Amino acid sequence: MLNIWGVMLFIRMSWIVGQAGIALSCLIIAMATVVTTITGLSTSAIATNGFVRGGGAYYLISRSLGPEFGGSIGLIFAFANAVAVAMYVVGFAETVVELLAGADAIMTDEINDIRIIGTITVILLLGISVAGMEWEAKAQIFLLFVLITAIINYFIGTFIPVKAKESVGFFGYHGSIMWENMGPAFRGETFFSVFSIFFPAATGILAGANISGDLADPQLAIPRGTLLAILITGIVYLGVAVSTGASIVREATGNVNDTISSQFRMNCTEAACNFGYDFSSCKTDKESCHYGLLNDFQVMSMVSGFGPIISAGIFSATLSSALASLVSAPKVFQALCKDNIYPGLAMFAKGYGKNNEPLRGYILTFGIALAFILIAQLNIIAPIISNFFLASYALINFSVFHASLANSPGWRPSFKYYNMWVSLAGAILCCVVMFVINWWAALLTNVIVLGLYIYVSYKKPDVNWGSSTQALTYHQALTHTLHLSGVEDHIKNFRPQCLVMTGYPNSRPALLDLVHSFTKNVGLTICGHIRTVNLANDQSRYQRWLLKNETKAFYTPVFAEDMRQGTQYLLQAAGLGRLKPNTLVLGFKNDWRDGDMMNVETYISMIHDAFDLQFGAVILRLKEGLDVSHIQGQGIKHTSTRTTLQSIQQCGGNRIKSIFSELFLTNSIDKFSTNSTIRSPTVPLNVSDQRLLEASQQFHKKQGKGTVDVWWLFDDGGLTLLIPYLLTNKKRWKDCKIRVFIGGKINRIDHDRRAMATLLSKFRIDFSDINVLGDINTKPKKEHVSAFEEMIEPYRLKEDDMEQEAAEQLKDSEPWRITDNELELYRAKTNRQIRLNELLKEHSSTAALIVMSLPLARKGAVSSALYMAWLEVLSKDLPPILLVRGNHQSVLTFYS
Numbered sequence: 001m002l003n004i005w006g007v008m009l010f011i012r013m014s015w016i017v018g019q020a021g022i023a024l025s026c027l028i029i030a031m032a033t034v035v036t037t038i039t040g041l042s043t044s045a046i047a048t049n050g051f052v053r054g055g056g057a058y059y060l061i062s063r064s065l066g067p068e069f070g071g072s073i074g075l076i077f078a079f080a081n082a083v084a085v086a087m088y089v090v091g092f093a094e095t096v097v098e099l100l101a102g103a104d105a106i107m108t109d110e111i112n113d114i115r116i117i118g119t120i121t122v123i124l125l126l127g128i129s130v131a132g133m134e135w136e137a138k139a140q141i142f143l144l145f146v147l148i149t150a151i152i153n154y155f156i157g158t159f160i161p162v163k164a165k166e167s168v169g170f171f172g173y174h175g176s177i178m179w180e181n182m183g184p185a186f187r188g189e190t191f192f193s194v195f196s197i198f199f200p201a202a203t204g205i206l207a208g209a210n211i212s213g214d215l216a217d218p219q220l221a222i223p224r225g226t227l228l229a230i231l232i233t234g235i236v237y238l239g240v241a242v243s244t245g246a247s248i249v250r251e252a253t254g255n256v257n258d259t260i261s262s263q264f265r266m267n268c269t270e271a272a273c274n275f276g277y278d279f280s281s282c283k284t285d286k287e288s289c290h291y292g293l294l295n296d297f298q299v300m301s302m303v304s305g306f307g308p309i310i311s312a313g314i315f316s317a318t319l320s321s322a323l324a325s326l327v328s329a330p331k332v333f334q335a336l337c338k339d340n341i342y343p344g345l346a347m348f349a350k351g352y353g354k355n356n357e358p359l360r361g362y363i364l365t366f367g368i369a370l371a372f373i374l375i376a377q378l379n380i381i382a383p384i385i386s387n388f389f390l391a392s393y394a395l396i397n398f399s400v401f402h403a404s405l406a407n408s409p410g411w412r413p414s415f416k417y418y419n420m421w422v423s424l425a426g427a428i429l430c431c432v433v434m435f436v437i438n439w440w441a442a443l444l445t446n447v448i449v450l451g452l453y454i455y456v457s458y459k460k461p462d463v464n465w466g467s468s469t470q471a472l473t474y475h476q477a478l479t480h481t482l483h484l485s486g487v488e489d490h491i492k493n494f495r496p497q498c499l500v501m502t503g504y505p506n507s508r509p510a511l512l513d514l515v516h517s518f519t520k521n522v523g524l525t526i527c528g529h530i531r532t533v534n535l536a537n538d539q540s541r542y543q544r545w546l547l548k549n550e551t552k553a554f555y556t557p558v559f560a561e562d563m564r565q566g567t568q569y570l571l572q573a574a575g576l577g578r579l580k581p582n583t584l585v586l587g588f589k590n591d592w593r594d595g596d597m598m599n600v601e602t603y604i605s606m607i608h609d610a611f612d613l614q615f616g617a618v619i620l621r622l623k624e625g626l627d628v629s630h631i632q633g634q635g636i637k638h639t640s641t642r643t644t645l646q647s648i649q650q651c652g653g654n655r656i657k658s659i660f661s662e663l664f665l666t667n668s669i670d671k672f673s674t675n676s677t678i679r680s681p682t683v684p685l686n687v688s689d690q691r692l693l694e695a696s697q698q699f700h701k702k703q704g705k706g707t708v709d710v711w712w713l714f715d716d717g718g719l720t721l722l723i724p725y726l727l728t729n730k731k732r733w734k735d736c737k738i739r740v741f742i743g744g745k746i747n748r749i750d751h752d753r754r755a756m757a758t759l760l761s762k763f764r765i766d767f768s769d770i771n772v773l774g775d776i777n778t779k780p781k782k783e784h785v786s787a788f789e790e791m792i793e794p795y796r797l798k799e800d801d802m803e804q805e806a807a808e809q810l811k812d813s814e815p816w817r818i819t820d821n822e823l824e825l826y827r828a829k830t831n832r833q834i835r836l837n838e839l840l841k842e843h844s845s846t847a848a849l850i851v852m853s854l855p856l857a858r859k860g861a862v863s864s865a866l867y868m869a870w871l872e873v874l875s876k877d878l879p880p881i882l883l884v885r886g887n888h889q890s891v892l893t894f895y896s
Contacts, residue, residue, distance in 0.1 A: 003204025006321035007091025018293030022245035032202040038426030044223035048415040071341035072452030080388030081329035086372030088322035093117040118373040143320040150313020157304035168291040169252030178246035196437040251282040252291040330361025394430035412764035494891040497524035499581035513699035525553035530566030584610040588621035604864035706848035719886030737768035746774035780834035795865035854885035
C-alpha cells in the first residue's frame with residue numbers, strides 16, 4: 001500500500017481530475033486497477049507455485065519463462081525501480097519547494113531547488129537502505145501511520161467548508177460543481193497522456209514480491225497482501241477523484257475580490273457563480289490563475305482539515321515509495337547477477353553482512369536515480385516508468401498464460417483464482433496501453449527486450465533451472481523432434497515420459513488408456529514392441545491406428561533375440577533429445593505360475609534394468625479375472641462392441657492365445673508372423689468375452705465419483721504422488737478425489753497426519769483425506785501366511801534335502817528358485833506384503849484405482865520367484881492397482 005500510494009495521490013490526483021473530469025478519471029483508475037489486478041492474480045499464481053526466493057519479479061518470470069525472458073525483463077524491471085526512486089524523490093522535493101515558495105525561501109529557482117533537495121534526499125534514503133531491512137521495515141510502519149492519518153485528514157477537510165478557501169476554488173460538496181467537473185477539459189493533454197502520468201500511482205503492486213526473500217511465508221503473504229493492497233488503494237483513489245471533483249472548481253484566481261453580485265449571476269454559467277465568485281478571467285488570463293484543480297498541485301493540502309498533516313502525508317507517501325523502490329531495485333539486480341546471465345554484471349552479485357545486502361547494487365541504483373532526479377520534472381519521468389512497468393506486467397501475465405498452456409506438471413499453484421485467458425488478456429492489454437501512451441517509447445522498450453532476449457539465447461547461460469518454454473505439445477514433438485537438444489529439464493518440469501510395453505498398440509487397451517490419461521498433453525508415450533522373428537514394416541500402420549484412436553503416442557518396434565535384450569534396446573535408444581522416456585510401464589504377469597519360470601526371471605530382470613538406467617517403473621494389475629491389458633492382435637478400438645468385433649474379424653494375424661492370458665511377457669514378443677493365415681473369430685462373443693471387452697475400455701470412459709487411493713510408503717522422489725495428481729487433473733478422472741495412506745506409529749497418528757498435510761500443501765497437491773496406518777507393522781493373519789507359503793512351495797530350492805553341490809548346480813540352472821536362507825532373511829518383508837494386502841482390502845476395496853509404492857528387491861539377493869510372489873500377494877483380489885517406483889530423483893519440489 002505504501003508503494004502504491006506514491007507521489008501521485010496528493011500532488012497529481014486532483015490535477016488528473018481537472019484534466020479528465022470525474023468520469024474519465026474513474027475510468028483511468030479502473031483501467032489501471034484492471035491491469036494491476038490481473039497482474040496481481042498472475043503474480044499470486046506464480047508466487048504460490050512453490051517456494052519463492054529473493055529476486056521478486058525477476059525470479060518469478062525467469063523461473064517460469066526461462067533465462068531469456070527473465071534476464072531481459074529483470075534488467076528492465078530493476079532499471080524501472082531505480083527510475084521510480086527518482087520520481088518519488090522529485091515529488092517529495094516538489095512539495096518542499098512549494099512550502100519554501102510559500103515562505104519566500106527559494107534558494108535559486110524552482111527547478112534547481114528540486115534538484116538540490118532531491119539529491120540530499122536520495123543520499124539520506126541510501127543510508128537508511130544500507131542500514132538493512134530491519135530499519136526499513138520500522139520506518140515503513142511509521143510512514144504508513146502518517147499516510148493513513150493524512151488521507152483521513154483530507155476526507156474530513158472536504159466536509160468542512162471554510163469561507164477563506166472559497167477564493168482558491170474550494171466550496172464543499174455541491175451538485176453543480178460535480179456536474180461541471182464530470183466531463184473532461186484537457187489543457188495540452190490527452191486521455192492517454194493523463195493515463196500515463198497516473199499509471200505509476202498503481203505500479204507498486206510488486207513491492208511484496210520484490211522482497212520475497214525477506215518474507216516469512218511469501219506463498220501466503222504475497223497473494224493476500226498484493227490483492228488487498230490493490231483493492232484498498234483503488235477505493236481510496238476513486239474516493240479522492242470523486243471528492244475533489246465534487247467540491248473544487250477547475251480554476252480559481254485566489255482573489256477574494258473576484259465576486260459577482262446576484263443580479264449578474266444569470267449571465268454566469270460557471271459553478272463558482274452559485275457561490276458568488278466569478279473566475280471567468282482565468283479563460284483569458286492564465287497567468288493570474290494559480291489555484292483550482294488544474295493549477296494547484298497542492299490543492300489537497302488546502303482542502304484538508306489541517307494542512308501540515310497533508311504535507312507529512314506527501315512526505316510519507318513519497319519517501320516510503322522511494323525507499324521501497326530503492327530496496328527493490330538492488331535486490332532484483334543482485335538476483336539477476338547471481339544467475340550469471342550477463343557475465344559482465346557479475347560484480348553486482350556480491351552481498352555483504354548477515355542479510356547478504358547488495359551494497360554495490362545500492363550504489364548503482366543511487367547513480368541511476370540521481371541522473372533522473374536532475375530532470376526535476378515529474379510529468380516527464382512518470383511516462384518513462386509507466387512504459388517499463390507495463391512491459392514487466394505484460395511478461396508476468398504472459399508467463400502465467402504460457403505455463404498454463406504448456407500444462408507442465410511443475411505448474412501447480414496453490415492459488416486457484418486465476419485464469420490463463422485472463423492473464424493473456426492482461427498481457428495484451430499491457431502491450432496495447434504501452435503503445436497508446438507513447439508508441440516510440442514502447443517500440444524502444446520492445447527492441448531492448450528483444451535485443452537482451454537474443455543475447456541471452458545466443459550466449460546460452462549455464463543455469464540449473466528450466467522453464468515452461470521447454471514444454472512441447474504432441475504436434476511439436478512430431479514435427480520438431482530432430483531439432484531438440486538433449487538438455488535435461490529441471491525437476492520442476494519433470495514429465496512422466498513412458499515407455500509402455502504394449503506389443504501391438506491395440507493389444508493392451510486398458511494399459512495404454514491409463515498411461516495416456518496421465519501423459520496426454522503433458523508427457524510422452526512410446527508403445528514398445530519386441531519381436532524375435534520377422535520385423536514386418538508395419539510401423540506406419542500402427543502409428544495411424546494410434547492417431548485414428550486419438551492416442552498421442554509413438555509406436556516403436558524392435559527386433560531382438562529375447563525379451564530382456566529388446567527391452568534394453570528400447571530403454572537405451574527409444575526417443576530423441578528431450579523426447580526420451582524416463583518411466584518403464586509394464587503389465588502384471590498374471591500367468592507367472594503357469595509358464596516357464598525363466599520368463600519370470602526375464603520379467604524381473606527388466607525391472608532391475610530400468611532402475612539401473614535411471615528409469616522409474618510402473619506395473620498395472622487389473623481386477624482379478626478381468627485382466628485385459630493384453631488382447632493379442634485383436635485390433636480393439638474404443639467404440640461399440642460391434643465395431644470391436646469387426647476389428648477382430650478384419651485384423652487377421654494372430655488368434656487370441658488365451659483370453660485371460662498374462663499381461664506382459666508371452667505376447668509382447670511377436671512369435672508369429674503377421675502374414676500367418678490363422679482364421680479370425682466370426683462367432684458372437686460369449687459372456688466372458690463380453691466382460692473382457694467391457695473391462696478393456698474401463699479406463700477409456702469417464703470415471704464416476706470415487707477415489708484414487710495413494711499408498712505412499714517410500715520416498716521414491718515423488719512419482720507415486722505425481723501420477724495420481726496428473727490423473728485427477730484430467731477430465732476423465734476429475735470426479736475422483738485423492739486419498740493418501742501412509743505408515744506411522746499409533747501414538748503419533750495426529751502428528752504424522754499434520755506433517756503429511758503440510759508436505760502435500762507445499763507440493764501443491766490437493767487431497768481429500770490422509771490416513772495414517774498405525775497398525776501397518778503388525779503381523780498378518782496366520783492363514784494368509786500359510787497361503788503364501790503354499791504358493792511358493794513349488795519354487796523353493798530345498799537345499800537341506802540334497803547335497804550342497806547338487807543344490808548349487810540346481811540354483812545355477814534355475815536361478816529363480818528360493819533358498820531357505822533367503823526366505824528366512826526376508827521373512828519380515830514377506831509378512832509386510834501380506835499385511836499390506838490385508839490393509840488394502842480393508843481400506844481401498846472400493847477405490848477406482850490404487851496407486852502404491854512398488855516394493856524393491858535387492859538385485860542378486862532376492863530370487864525372481866520370491867519377488868514375483870511378493871507382488872502377487874500384495875496386489876491380489878483388489879481393484880485396479882498401479883505399483884509405482886521412481887528412480888529416487890525428485891520429481892516434486894517446493895520451488896516454483
